[in-house]
Amino acid sequence: MTNLTQEVTQLHADICSALADPRRILLLYALAEKPYTVNDLAKYLEISQPVTSRHLKILRERGLVNATRDGINVEYSLNDHRLIDALDLLRDVLRDRIAHRANLIVELK
Amino acid sequence: MTNLTQEVTQLHADICSALADPRRILLLYALAEKPYTVNDLAKYLEISQPVTSRHLKILRERGLVNATRDGINVEYSLNDHRLIDALDLLRDVLRDRIAHRANLIVELK
DNA sequence: TAAACATATTCACTTATGCGCATATATCAA
DNA sequence: TTGATATATGCGCATAAGTGAATATGTTTA
Numbered sequence: 001m002t003n004l005t006q007e008v009t010q011l012h013a014d015i016c017s018a019l020a021d022p023r024r025i026l027l028l029y030a031l032a033e034k035p036y037t038v039n040d041l042a043k044y045l046e047i048s049q050p051v052t053s054r055h056l057k058i059l060r061e062r063g064l065v066n067a068t069r070d071g072i073n074v075e076y077s078l079n080d081h082r083l084i085d086a087l088d089l090l091r092d093v094l095r096d097r098i099a100h101r102a103n104l105i106v107e108l109k
Numbered sequence: 110m111t112n113l114t115q116e117v118t119q120l121h122a123d124i125c126s127a128l129a130d131p132r133r134i135l136l137l138y139a140l141a142e143k144p145y146t147v148n149d150l151a152k153y154l155e156i157s158q159p160v161t162s163r164h165l166k167i168l169r170e171r172g173l174v175n176a177t178r179d180g181i182n183v184e185y186s187l188n189d190h191r192l193i194d195a196l197d198l199l200r201d202v203l204r205d206r207i208a209h210r211a212n213l214i215v216e217l218k
Numbered sequence: 219t220a221a222a223c224a225t226a227t228t229c230a231c232t233t234a235t236g237c238g239c240a241t242a243t244a245t246c247a248a
Numbered sequence: 249t250t251g252a253t254a255t256a257t258g259c260g261c262a263t264a265a266g267t268g269a270a271t272a273t274g275t276t277t278a
Binding site: 178 | 253
């Protein structure tokens with residue numbers, strides 16, 4: 001495997017690890033609706049302001065969201081809606097897995 | 110937000126964190142082609158056997174791959190091809206992000 | 219400039235993740 | 249049962265990631 005492949009795979013994993021936190025997933029789904037400021041997101045998701053800011057930083061550094069200052073506020077927006085498509089796909093996988101397990105349990109009775 | 114929503118979001122994040130490692134991504138892409146035994150995967154990806162086994166365990170525990178013992182070997186297979194679809198989507202996002210940055214650099218010259 | 223508000227960051231700490239090495243477990247064949 | 253092979257796991261360590269509390273930075277208005 002080439003070094004380039006390794007680097008790309010690492011970046012690929014970096015994007016996935018940006019998604020690997022419940023609050024960041026909720027942040028992305030919120031931003032899929034419309035742009036939000038940090039405080040609005042914090043209130044909406046009931047997370048503290050510093051924690052919200054830190055999670056947004058992670059998403060921003062990995063290019064998943066954009067930040068634009070609007071006066072005293074900073075407005076965050078989703079960079080690419082395919083992130084939501086990917087999250088939805090994974091949620092579908094999860095749903096089917098849970099349904100499958102539920103069926104197994106029913107079979108056992 | 111309900112407790113149930115939180116639980117589902119946590120499981121959603123657990124799937125994402127299963128993808129959040131370069132070797133696990135490579136394992137999944139390999140298994141997308143055909144089933145493999147642990148040793149074959151280890152040789153194919155040039156990872157040690159214990160490390161391969163542990164990464165497969167993570168994928169297995171989160172329901173992303175299936176393991177079936179075949180005599181002395183254990184054959185792993187991809188559980189749901191939509192995982193690859195989701196990974197491909199994220200790779201597309203990555204590609205466009207890199208292309209965008211490359212354009213910015215060209216503009217600077 | 220000072221006050222008020224929004225956002226970002228630092229610090230100290232805890233927890234989670236990943237690895238190499240050695241070893242345990244499982245299966246089959248002789 | 250013993251030996252050979254494949255797979256899984258325990259241990260110790262290093263490092264990454266996440267948190268609350270406090271504080272710094274940035275921006276606007278009075």
